[in-house]
Amino acid sequence: MTKIKTDLLVIGAGSGGLSVAAGAVQMGADVTLLEGHKMGGDCLNYGCVPSKALIASGKAAWGQSHAQKYGVANVAPKVDYAAAKDHVADVIAEIEPNDSVERFEGLGVRVIQEYGEFLSPTEVKAGDHIITARRIVIATGSSPLVPPIPGLENVPYLTNETLFELREQPEHLLIIGGGPIGLEMAQAHRRLGSKVTVIEGMKALGKDDPELAAIVLENLRAEGIAIEEDALAQEIRGGAGAIEVETKDGRVFKGTHLLMAVGRKANIDKLNLEAAGIERARNGIKVDSGMRTTNKKVYAIGDVAGGLQFTHVAGYHAGLIIRSALFGLPAKERTDHIPWATYTDPELAQVGLTEAQAREKHGTALEVARFHFTHNDRAIAERKTAGLIKVMVVKGRPVGASIAGYQAGELINLWALVIANRLKMSAVANMVAPYPTIGELNKRAAGAYFSPRLFENPKVKRIVGFVQRWLP
Numbered sequence: 001m002t003k004i005k006t007d008l009l010v011i012g013a014g015s016g017g018l019s020v021a022a023g024a025v026q027m028g029a030d031v032t033l034l035e036g037h038k039m040g041g042d043c044l045n046y047g048c049v050p051s052k053a054l055i056a057s058g059k060a061a062w063g064q065s066h067a068q069k070y071g072v073a074n075v076a077p078k079v080d081y082a083a084a085k086d087h088v089a090d091v092i093a094e095i096e097p098n099d100s101v102e103r104f105e106g107l108g109v110r111v112i113q114e115y116g117e118f119l120s121p122t123e124v125k126a127g128d129h130i131i132t133a134r135r136i137v138i139a140t141g142s143s144p145l146v147p148p149i150p151g152l153e154n155v156p157y158l159t160n161e162t163l164f165e166l167r168e169q170p171e172h173l174l175i176i177g178g179g180p181i182g183l184e185m186a187q188a189h190r191r192l193g194s195k196v197t198v199i200e201g202m203k204a205l206g207k208d209d210p211e212l213a214a215i216v217l218e219n220l221r222a223e224g225i226a227i228e229e230d231a232l233a234q235e236i237r238g239g240a241g242a243i244e245v246e247t248k249d250g251r252v253f254k255g256t257h258l259l260m261a262v263g264r265k266a267n268i269d270k271l272n273l274e275a276a277g278i279e280r281a282r283n284g285i286k287v288d289s290g291m292r293t294t295n296k297k298v299y300a301i302g303d304v305a306g307g308l309q310f311t312h313v314a315g316y317h318a319g320l321i322i323r324s325a326l327f328g329l330p331a332k333e334r335t336d337h338i339p340w341a342t343y344t345d346p347e348l349a350q351v352g353l354t355e356a357q358a359r360e361k362h363g364t365a366l367e368v369a370r371f372h373f374t375h376n377d378r379a380i381a382e383r384k385t386a387g388l389i390k391v392m393v394v395k396g397r398p399v400g401a402s403i404a405g406y407q408a409g410e411l412i413n414l415w416a417l418v419i420a421n422r423l424k425m426s427a428v429a430n431m432v433a434p435y436p437t438i439g440e441l442n443k444r445a446a447g448a449y450f451s452p453r454l455f456e457n458p459k460v461k462r463i464v465g466f467v468q469r470w471l472p
Ligand SMILES: Cc1cc2nc3c(=O)[nH]c(=O)nc-3n(C[C@H](O)[C@H](O)[C@H](O)COP(=O)(O)OP(=O)(O)OC[C@H]3O[C@@H](n4cnc5c(N)ncnc54)[C@H](O)[C@@H]3O)c2cc1C
Pocket: 011, 012, 013, 014, 015, 016, 017, 034, 035, 036, 037, 038, 039, 040, 041, 042, 043, 044, 046, 047, 048, 049, 051, 114, 115, 116, 117, 139, 140, 141, 142, 160, 181, 267, 270, 271, 301, 302, 303, 304, 309, 310, 311, 312, 313, 314, 343
């Protein structure tokens, strides 16, 4: 056994752990990083990166078969599913060096490629090493949650950890789970030529604003994806190439492949948390508002902390706790300014409160500014007019924004800035946006907030009439 003493021990080299390690070492701390599996974690290997790469393949195929409206003949795309997976692997390989052992060792981080396990409140065992650290960060992420549906144990199924390695094209992909991951993969596969059925126990995209989710779901259905809601999978039967899912209400769906996308579970089993006095919560590790666990020298960040599960949230947590772990400064997590997006076409994006949440919290003080994509000239030129932006405003300040439509994930950035800095709607209205851009939609939404005040206000009309009479 080797004994190592370090300032900061980071367990898990995914989005959160890598950000902490890189930041802390560059600020002069002695940092040790443990990774039991692949550097880069879920986002690089099984999540954001491969999913967005496969979506890009689907988009390319779709573009070929839907070019007529731009005056270019439609052609049936010749999809090579295995080659699309090569593209996915290639994209991962291009990004991989950023997250590699070599890069982190080059920065001065001590990287140990082993799983970590607590021995005591201050000691962690990793392979042949026992590490004592002033502060410890748990950033072990999450894994696909596979519920014990009767019969599932006898049927081959895919998760996000195996889907991107599959080389044979599913003829008919059944997806259990109609959340962002399920629907992104549904559309990518449909566009690459598979039949797709999504089986959702409640409502698809149920965490988003229903009015906006409906815009996305309508488009996905129009592309030929069967999205079955209130369809709780109760039994799974069959074998490779012929799988059946029966729902509680007796519906039976048949397909050749099955993808489980029902949710995530925190990676805590290997950690021996009890030895360190670290309590669990319902969705992961219990943390306070500064991301500290019940052992005050140990932080938990990213997916394992059980809050919003996104790469940018793990990165945000990393920034917060570096402040606290290295400088001893207080840190407090905010969640009201965190955006997220679902990369279907059209995209769906949210920051802050949805309309329903804002109405519950602010009652009659809430005003909702709305603007449709149909009025945006660039959206018309691109033939991407299915979309709506809603901004929830209280006393002139946005408290939330929800967008469904082309590039919603890009558009939401502005509202994330506005809400993070508690800016007013006037800040957006004062901006001059280049014409014709999709980004103009944001300014027009701000315009929709102000125009009733300006154009439907009798006082304004009286003042203009009065001034006009006296103007030379
Ligand atoms: C299909 C899919 C698509 C997604 N798309 C997006 C997206 O578009 N945008 C977005 O923001 N988010 C997306 N996410 C979510 C995103 O991947 C996660 O929120 C993010 O990876 C969380 O980062 P993390 O650092 O908490 O954990 P991870 O990135 O999962 O890293 C945790 C690491 O810890 C390691 N580990 C676990 N236990 C131990 C241990 N005991 N010792 C040592 N190492 C250990 C694991 O091997 C892993 O490498 C997606 C997720 C999935 C599944």
